[in-house]
Amino acid sequence: MSTHPKTFKNARLILADDVLDGSLTVDDAGLISEVGSPTETEGHDCEGDYLLPGLVELHTDHLETHYAPRPKVRWNAVSAVQAHDAQIACSGITTVFDALRVGMDEDADLRYPDMRALADAIETGQRENRLRADHFIHLRCEVSAPDVLDAFKVFEDDDSIRLISLMDHTPGQRQFVSLDAYKIYYQGKKGFTDAQMEEFIQKRQQRASGIAPANRKKLSEIAGERGIAIASHDDATVAHVDEAVGLNTKIAEFPTTLEAAKASHEAGMAVLMGAPNVVRGGSHSGNISARELAEAGVLDVLSSDYVPISLLQAAFQLAEEIEAISLPKAVATVTSTPANAIGLTDRGMITPGRRADLIQVKMVGAIPVVRGVWREGKRVA
Known part of the structure; x- marks a missing residue:
């Protein structure tokens, strides 16, 4: 698997207003150059996972x-x-x-x-x-x-x-x-007596x-x-x-x-x-x-x-x-x-011209799992 793929394929792309089964291409400057339909070209296989903006x-x-x-x-x-x-x-x-x-x-x-x-x-x-x-x-x-x-x-x-x-x-x-609520938070944190807590509140106010x-x-x-x-x-x-x-x-x-x-x-x-x-x-x-x-x-x-x-x-x-x-x-x-x-x-959107800050996510039950992270097209996690 390439560390810095130019194409992400077999992905569920989360766009601004839609979820698209397709592929995404990154240019040499680390920007998204193309978002489209499924492709059979070589590249990073997302295996049907979600691909969304970083x-x-x-x-x-x-x-x-x-x-x-x-x-x-x-x-x-x-x-x-x-x-x-x-x-x-x-x-x-x-x-x-x-x-x-x-x-x-x-x-x-x-x-x-x-x-x-x-x-x-x-x-x-x-x-x-x-x-x-x-x-x-x-x-x-x-x-x-x-x-x-x-x-x-x-x-x-x-x-x-x-x-x-x-x-x-x-x-x-x-x-x-x-x-x-304030007393619960600060008395628990500082161990104040009731009298110390009242003095503390008045001083702060x-x-x-x-x-x-x-x-x-x-x-x-x-x-x-x-x-x-x-x-x-x-x-x-x-x-x-x-x-x-x-x-x-x-x-x-x-x-x-x-x-x-x-x-x-x-x-x-x-x-x-x-x-x-x-x-x-x-x-x-x-x-x-x-x-x-x-x-x-x-x-x-x-x-x-x-x-x-x-x-x-x-x-x-x-x-x-x-x-x-x-x-x-x-x-x-x-x-x-x-x-x-x-x-x-x-950044922040999967659309041509934006930074290729991307994350690959698989849902396992109700908890998402991050399977890959790219910043400007380069893998960082």
Whole structure:
């Protein structure tokens, strides 16, 4: 079998609006040159498996688990990126936006020098051709953190930054509108007594009220000046969405209510939800499920978030479980729609002229199996 085939035959090609039994040809530049009917020419035999575009992942913080596999343990950053990249690629993801934190809790295990080290390792991996997938950087900016602007300056000359999300995890709003849910999460994580938990909540709320709005505005201004796309995060109300629209936001990450998701979708933002939410059947934090948004017609993009393989599994699961979502439409949530939302219009579809970022997938029961991954026509997994 050729490592870099020019023809893929005997495939079930998942196109923009159809599934076609046929073949695909790749030119010397790594672009799709022809999509057509079955052919008997030599080439890579897909054996009747699906052939679909390489997946596009906009928000995964999975890299941190390789860099800090245990409390106080730091792995070599380049090695950690390579391990992360291998899992990403073998999950069918050929374009990934690695999410790095900017703005930390005072007791956070990782600090922004760690984030800079990881960014350097990603860029080294790209430059030295160590990586299988195409990597960009997504900065997760916690606007309620006092150090968020100082931390952002560490990345001020970095052209790999293509996306920022403006997050606010202050208790009592957005993701944590339920204080009970917030208490369960943080008391379990930090071992607080009830009195310590109440003090912690009050401190967070007071701190955020004084700095979060100004930080949100400043970060959006910097992103606009540098041509970096902006994502909102955990919007819960129409007022949150209106604020996001005013900041020229392109992507609405993880809206927590149907009201916010509908308003974001109607405003032209791509609504992004977690693929683990689809696979598990609901949100781990008790907010609205991705399935509810899909059934309402306002789910545009899926993200693997913390489980890379969930991206592919969730796409096939949506097509299987929701009558109004065809397989091509489900696949678009993890390929063409995220690519277009971030301005990467050279990939994400099986059509002549697009990059030959491709994955071969076999369904075994309800779980998809990735049998081959190609980036720009070259096999990477």
